[in-house]
Amino acid sequence: MFTWDQAFATRASRMKASEIRELLKLLERPDIISFAGGIPDPALFPKEAFAEAYAEALSGEAAAAGLQYSVSEGFRPLRDWLVGEMAGLAIPCTAENVFIVSGSQQGLDYLGKLFLSPKDTALVTSPTYLGALQAFNAYEPAYDRLNLSGNRTPAAYRAAAAEAGGRVKFAYLSADFANPTGETVDRAGRERLLDLAAELDIPVIEDAAYQSLRYDGEPVPPILALDIARTGHIDAARTIYCGSFSKTLAPGLRVGFIVAAAPVVRKLVLMKQAADLHSSTVNQMAVAHVAARHFATQAEKIRAAYSSRRDAMLAALARHMPPGVSWTKPEGGMFVWVTLPAGMDGAALLARAIETEKVAFVPGQAFHADGSGANTLRLSFSRADEATIAEGIARLGRVVGAGRLAA
Missing domain, CATH: 3.90.1150.10 (Aspartate Aminotransferase, domain 1)
Known part of the structure; x- marks a missing residue:
């Protein structure tokens, strides 16, 4: 049977x-x-801002674009707006470094697919975001605990990964007000992570879903900003920044983004083409409208x-x-x-x-x-x-x- x-x-x-x-x-x-x-x-x-945005996106010539197939990289005006936002975080980049995804959860799934082969090791904090574990699990990795204190050597990580049957492939963390703990990694911890990633020669996936939700205390530079300060250019940086409009504007539109070196973005675009062609054009247009006028x-x-x-x-x-x-x-x-x-x-x-x-x-x-x-x-x-x-x-x-x- x-x-x-x-x-x-x-x-x-x-x-x-x-x-x-x-x-x-x-x-x-x-x-x-x-x-x-x-x-x-x-x-x-x-709600009122989005009502206005959709009315504009679905009127006149804009409607033809909003309801049509579009490029896999994402709606160019939205990517350009994000370039400006990134500049404010000391992350200089161009639109070629920005990729729009259907919610940051899709971005994590793509990154798991891009880097993980079965039995490879992903370094994650303990605890870590449950959605990331669910996204990565489909690619059959092993997990090892990411220690940000600097008390564990790169050789120890390599040995554990080899014992699991693969290699260390990336470190994943939410550095600001993490889900689930609410904790923030200080600047020294971020610098130690970049040191470790350089020793292991692996990417860092920085989940920045809550970046805009600081209520008190001094802001800490994003890991990608620190990485660019070290390397001199985003295309030489190993950090991949994952952002979202879900926590600031609205989650139901499923619009997120990845900011990374151009070679990474080019690979992600190929995945997008094979998976769902592109994120909803009209939703991207609406988010671009509301972000440009009302985000702050x-x-x-x-x-x-x-x-x-x-x-x-x-x-x-x-x-x-x-x-x-x-x-x-x-x-x-x-x-x-x-x-x-x-x-x-x-x-x-x-x-x-x-x-x-x-x-x-x-x-x-x-x-x-x-x-x-x-x-x-x-x-x-x-x-x-x-x-x-x-x-x-x-x-x-x-x-x-x-x-x-x-x-």
């Missing part, structure tokens, strides 16, 4: 459902206070809203969490990372939290490539207002307190 499982490629065995995507279904339940989805607040979307104002609006919500969550955690619980204090982004006492299990805690207190979060183990981190969890403050955050964290504190006594 025919069975589908025997027909699937070996890589299919590594495709697993996202715990976060499953938990997003809880947002549809009005009785649940959810800190699970790391998604923007739709009340903050620039929109970014300031969401920073003010999310900063207040972050403050509310940190204050509530300080009031309601029992002894033995610790958490990060992010300078930006959307997340707080909580570490529970040893022996507590985040997944079991989630089940009790939903049943007894109607509050949801993401257990932390899924963010660890090695399956560790059972006593951690991720909280997102982007969707809830300050009063809801205060109530939800009070509920969560009761669950954690009860679990701590039972552990």
Whole structure:
């Protein structure tokens, strides 16, 4: 009897459902206070600006372009706008260094496909972004923990990769307000990473999805900016910068971008041609319109809203969490990372939290490539207002307190 499982490629065995995507279904339940989805607040979307942008894109001669096939590299005015934005981050480049993708998640998938052969090693932080692990898993890599302290030698990384059956192929990290921890890598850590990458002769994939969401503290130069300062030109740099409009303008349009050396972009364009030809032209046109006219104002609006919500969550955690619980204090982004006492299990805690207190979060183990981190969890403050955050964290504190006594 025919069975589908025997027909699937070996890589299919590594495709697993996202715990976060499953938990997003809880947002549809009005009785649940959810800190699970790391998604923007739709009340903050620039809806009027996009209505104007689509009206312009779908009128007159623009409509013919917006509804037609387009170039794989991306809509040129949007790429030109991004060149200006990159210049403001000390990343001088041209449009030939900018590639538009259907959300930064597609960019991570393409980069996994570009660099990973089965059994090659990807260096990732622990914890790391779950979506990156899902994107890379299809290409059957091994993972090794990226140590930014400088306490591990390049030879140790090479030896571990050889034992796994391949080579170290890249280092991946989110350096600013990382998903899931909210933490930021300081300048010294970024410089050490570039030193390590040079020793190993590998690319660095810099996930900059939250770059614009700094609420306080001093900005740190992007890794790509530091790389260009060392090498003198983006085409000599080994860092690949992945950005997104999902956290600033709107996620539903699925418009992201990659900024990298021209040889990398040329390879990515070939992948785009084979996969989906190009990202939605009309959506790129709309994003270009809104970004050119409203990006700075929109970014300031969401920073003010999310900063207040972050403050509310940190204050509530300080009031309601029992002894033995610790958490990060992010300078930006959307997340707080909580570490529970040893022996507590985040997944079991989630089940009790939903049943007894109607509050949801993401257990932390899924963010660890090695399956560790059972006593951690991720909280997102982007969707809830300050009063809801205060109530939800009070509920969560009761669950954690009860679990701590039972552990």
